Amino acid sequence: MTTVFITLLCIPSFVGASVCVTYTMWSIAPSASCGPFRQLKTMIQAGKRWVEELERVNPNLSVLARAHSYLVEHPFSCLSEPASFSSKRERLVNNLQNLSVGDRERMLRGMPLSLGVKSELRQEASQQERQTQSTRQIPCCSRLKYYIIIAARHGWYSWLSFLHSLQLWQVALKRVSGRFGTGVLSYFIFLKTLLFFNLFLFLVTGAFLVLPQVVHPPDPPPKNLLFTGLELLSGAGYFTDTVMYYGYYCNYTLHSTCKDHEAYIISTANETRLECPSKLSYNMPLAYFFTIGASFFITCIILVMSKSFGQSFRIDKSHSILAMKVFCSWDFKVSKKTSVELMSENICTQIKELLAEVNHKMKKKKALEVLWRATVHGLAWAICIASTVGCAFGIYFFSEYMHKNLERESRSITKEKPIVVEASMLALPVVVSVINLLVPGLFNAAAWMEDYDSPSFRTYVAISRNLMLKMSVLGVLCYHWLGRVAKSPELIGLQCWETFVGQEFYRFLIIDFIFTLLDTLFGEFLWRLGVLFTPILPAVQIIKLFLLFYIKKGSVMMNCQAPRKPYRVSQMTTVFITLLCIPSFVGASVCVTYTMWSIAPSASCGPFRQLKTMIQAGKRWVEELERVNPNLRHLSNNHLLPQSVVDGQRKIINLLQEQIQNEGDDKKWLITRLQSIHEQRRTPARKLTRLKLLMEQLLLWKNWTSSSLEVTRNKPGD
Amino acid sequence: MGNKQTTFTDEQLEAFQDCTFFTRKEILRLHGRYRELAPHLVPLDYTNSPDIRVPLALIVTMPELKENPFRDRIVETFSEDGDGNQSFNDFVDMFSVLCEASPRALKTIYAFKIYDYNRDNFICKEDLRQTLVKLTKGELSAEEVSLVCDKVMEEADLDGDTKLSFSDFENMISKAPDFLSNFHIRI
Numbered sequence: 080m081t082t083v084f085i086t087l088l089c090i091p092s093f094v095g096a097s098v099c100v101t102y103t104m105w106s107i108a109p110s111a112s113c114g115p116f117r118q119l120k121t122m123i124q125a126g127k128r129w130v131e132e133l134e135r136v137n138p139n140l141s142v143l144a145r146a147h148s149y150l151v152e153h154p155f156s157c158l159s160e161p162a163s164f165s166s167k168r169e170r171l172v173n174n175l176q177n178l179s180v181g182d183r184e185r186m187l188r189g190m191p192l193s194l195g196v197k198s199e200l201r202q203e204a205s206q207q208e209r210q211t212q213s214t215r216q217i218p219c220c221s222r223l224k225y226y227i228i229i230a231a232r233h234g235w236y237s238w239l240s241f242l243h244s245l246q247l248w249q250v251a252l253k254r255v256s257g258r259f260g261t262g263v264l265s266y267f268i269f270l271k272t273l274l275f276f277n278l279f280l281f282l283v284t285g286a287f288l289v290l291p292q293v294v295h296p297p298d299p300p301p302k303n304l305l306f307t308g309l310e311l312l313s314g315a316g317y318f319t320d321t322v323m324y325y326g327y328y329c330n331y332t333l334h335s336t337c338k339d340h341e342a343y344i345i346s347t348a349n350e351t352r353l354e355c356p357s358k359l360s361y362n363m364p365l366a367y368f369f370t371i372g373a374s375f376f377i378t379c380i381i382l383v384m385s386k387s388f389g390q391s392f393r394i395d396k397s398h399s400i401l402a403m404k405v406f407c408s409w410d411f412k413v414s415k416k417t418s419v420e421l422m423s424e425n426i427c428t429q430i431k432e433l434l435a436e437v438n439h440k441m442k443k444k445k446a447l448e449v450l451w452r453a454t455v456h457g458l459a460w461a462i463c464i465a466s467t468v469g470c471a472f473g474i475y476f477f478s479e480y481m482h483k484n485l486e487r488e489s490r491s492i493t494k495e496k497p498i499v500v501e502a503s504m505l506a507l508p509v510v511v512s513v514i515n516l517l518v519p520g521l522f523n524a525a526a527w528m529e530d531y532d533s534p535s536f537r538t539y540v541a542i543s544r545n546l547m548l549k550m551s552v553l554g555v556l557c558y559h560w561l562g563r564v565a566k567s568p569e570l571i572g573l574q575c576w577e578t579f580v581g582q583e584f585y586r587f588l589i590i591d592f593i594f595t596l597l598d599t600l601f602g603e604f605l606w607r608l609g610v611l612f613t614p615i616l617p618a619v620q621i622i623k624l625f626l627l628f629y630i631k632k633g634s635v636m637m638n639c640q641a642p643r644k645p646y647r648v649s650q651m652t653t654v655f656i657t658l659l660c661i662p663s664f665v666g667a668s669v670c671v672t673y674t675m676w677s678i679a680p681s682a683s684c685g686p687f688r689q690l691k692t693m694i695q696a697g698k699r700w701v702e703e704l705e706r707v708n709p710n711l712r713h714l715s716n717n718h719l720l721p722q723s724v725v726d727g728q729r730k731i732i733n734l735l736q737e738q739i740q741n742e743g744d745d746k747k748w749l750i751t752r753l754q755s756i757h758e759q760r761r762t763p764a765r766k767l768t769r770l771k772l773l774m775e776q777l778l779l780w781k782n783w784t785s786s787s788l789e790v791t792r793n794k795p796g797d
Numbered sequence: 798m799g800n801k802q803t804t805f806t807d808e809q810l811e812a813f814q815d816c817t818f819f820t821r822k823e824i825l826r827l828h829g830r831y832r833e834l835a836p837h838l839v840p841l842d843y844t845n846s847p848d849i850r851v852p853l854a855l856i857v858t859m860p861e862l863k864e865n866p867f868r869d870r871i872v873e874t875f876s877e878d879g880d881g882n883q884s885f886n887d888f889v890d891m892f893s894v895l896c897e898a899s900p901r902a903l904k905t906i907y908a909f910k911i912y913d914y915n916r917d918n919f920i921c922k923e924d925l926r927q928t929l930v931k932l933t934k935g936e937l938s939a940e941e942v943s944l945v946c947d948k949v950m951e952e953a954d955l956d957g958d959t960k961l962s963f964s965d966f967e968n969m970i971s972k973a974p975d976f977l978s979n980f981h982i983r984i
Contacts, residue, residue, distance in 0.1 A: 184815050191906040194886040197816040253983045399952040399969045407973040411982050419864040427933040754956040
């Protein structure tokens with residue numbers, strides 16, 4: 080039980096649990112005869128009722144909530160009627176002054192008024208607030224709280240302002256978007272996001288792992304090998320016994336240095352060491368364990384809460400395609416003349432195509448044509464899957480061959496020169512990189528003979544095929560490292576298999592950079608998994624991303640034209656994050672969990688030496704805590720087993736989608752209902768068509784009510 | 798934040814920061830860009846808020862706007878006199894609404910104003926026709942243009958008055974995921 084509790088702490092059980100709690104509070108009806116929420120429809124209603132109570136007591140609050148929406152829905156009423164303008168203006172000022180500073184700023188920025196008017200409103204609101212504040216008696220403790228909140232807000236805004244002012248690659252991104260538009264820009268913005276992500280994680284691992292170990296190097300000084308240039312590629316040799324790899328880290332608690340006369344000797348069963356009375360101590364194995372766990376946890380949270388997730392999911396596919404094309408297709412970022420002309424041509428062609436489609440309706444595809452297309456698609460997919468399986472087997476046998484070579488080498492009397500051995504270690508990364516480079520070319524050739532309805536669908540198919548290839552290659556490599564090397568490291572003469580695996584990751588990352596500048600997914604998976612064995616890996620990835628940005632930008636500027644066939648680009652960012660980060664994150668976390676849970680760490684190196692599994696570091700700490708404070712034992716016994724996260728989220732998404740659709744239909748019905756009231760003065764013939772429309776809308780509304788009833792009836796959890 | 802500058806007073810900069818989506822540095826940079834358009838007209842010192850307007854013809858020479866088919870309408874929408882002569886406030890307002898942090902609701906309102914050529918708070922067929930001609934740079938024939946206008950009106954007009962009110966426009970835009978990323982100018 081305790082094991083489960085600790086493991087689930089490190090993997091996002093918190094996220095899963097909070098999703099489930101939210102879902103429970105939002106959708107599930109509480110019991111009618113027990114509990115604090117009995118006789119409420121949902122638990123959230125408790126909060127809602129309180130807000131309604133507040134609004135009843137203080138009417139300004141409800142006006143406030145409505146004033147903003149009023150302004151948005153009647154943006155033209157503000158300035159058009161001067162007579163009522165002054166009263167509306169007074170109301171606006173009143174509402175502004177009742178808001179907190181942050182809300183006031185948000186409301187001001189969102190107002191569709193000119194800047195001059197906005198700053199006048201702001202001034203009036205703050206003047207009035209100052210007047211009422213001087214007359215009001217604020218008790219001293221809430222004034223203090225007020226000052227603290229203002230100071231904190233000031234600090235936060237200055238930090239944001241500083242981050243903004245860094246403006247990494249601002250000019251470069253502008254040039255790319257000016258020439259190629261939003262689609263190509265999204266790739267570079269993705270690189271930038273990855274860079275900041277890596278930077279943040281490097282700071283975390285650097286501060287908690289690298290820095291303490293650098294300040295307190297382990298006791299026996301490691302033997303120094305000579306530095307040759309090959310280390311930069313192979314990561315072995317001089318770099319082996321450095322802070323770069325797992326093997327260097329201590330497995331005891333670090334203590335700050337103290338003077339000799341203060342220290343006293345502690346002799347336990349296993350060792351005798353000096354200990355200082357009251358200085359800072361740092362439990363290295365625990366820190367290692369929790370830092371890696373925390374970095375995965377943070378990654379998950381950031382991915383799930385990613386802003387670009389929600390922005391571009393399309394809900395209603397069918398209507399108003401032509402209207403959207405006319406009003407939303409022009410990319411305002413493009414500024415280069417030739418790109419603009421190309422974009423204009425593209426939009427023109429698309430409008431013509433849409434018009435032709437609409438006029439002649441969809442041509443019924445003949446059965447033979449459909450069959451032929453299906454055959455071609457099937458053939459292309461067969462080629463892709465066959466080549467993927469072939470590559471996976473090839474890597475499996477090649478890695479086995481390299482492994483056997485190493486075994487032979489460790490058993491033989493006459494050793495090869497170390498530099499030759501190191502260079503031969505580069506063979507596997509080179510082979511994998513060559514596969515990553517060439518096989519997607521084969522996929523492109525297969526896709527060339529296929530005929531797709533839209534270029535964006537072609538892109539998604541290409542991405543999924545590449546993903547399939549990468550994931551299978553990575554799966555085979557993980558088996559090679561965790562299944563072969565880790566199981567019996569003494570066969571290849573290793574004392575510390577984690578350092579060896581860490582070096583492999585380093586080699587792969589470097590070779591991957593040299594070979595495939597197109598591939599960031601591979602690197603992402605590598606560094607996520609590799610950070611367990613090589614805490615400095617994020618730094619290498621940062622350097623790689625930095626260089627990649629400039630190389631790609633140069634390549635794009637010199638070689639590419641604006642795309643001839645434009646395609647829906649708003650979802651590219653979502654696609655990048657969904658398809659590329661999440662499989663790599665999930666795969667990496669599965670591998671790390673398996674490593675921490677099942678594989679025995681090396682006995683002579685690293686922070687987890689002499690433990691049965693890495694998880695034991697955490698277990699021991701919890702047992703220590705329980706021993707000190709018996710109350711915690713009860714806590715660990717009542718652990719929460721989180722339910723299925725995906726299920727809960729999916730249900731929420733479905734409910735929300737239905738809600739949105741229903742509201743859209745509702746709006747439509749109301750607008751036509753309004754029009755029909757006006758229409759009563761018009762001619763009888765038109766009245767008939769309007770009546771028909773009204774009947775249709777009534778039917779729609781009936782369907783909506785019946786479907787919403789069904790939803791409430793079929794609410795899960797019953 | 799510590800840099801000595803004499804273009805704006807601190808209160809002015811704070812007002813700009815509170816009412817737009819820009820930071821201090823960006824506002825100062827914008828002032829530089831504004832001044833570049835007409836160096837003889839625009840003073841360096843804005844502490845007493847001079848009433849200077851840069852004419853439309855100069856503003857549309859900016860590289861961000863030069864190739865945009867709707868540049869005239871954009872600049873006119875964000876000018877107080879409606880003729881495209883922008884003060885610095887209008888200039889900042891324009892780029893603030895078109896920036897990345899600007900919310901969808903705000904962008905929809907101003908998009909509607911931009912596409913409403915005759916400024917009657919409705920997008921009628923004539924407005925649509927002009928939009929389309931500008932968009933396709935005259936590549937479509939007159940018949941095709943009129944067909945498209947009819948089709949768009951049919952798709953988007955919910956209350957059947959042969960013109961798009963703001964609620965019709967907003968309803969149509971709310972379903973377009975491209976709008977937010979396309980209706981964005983980097984400055």
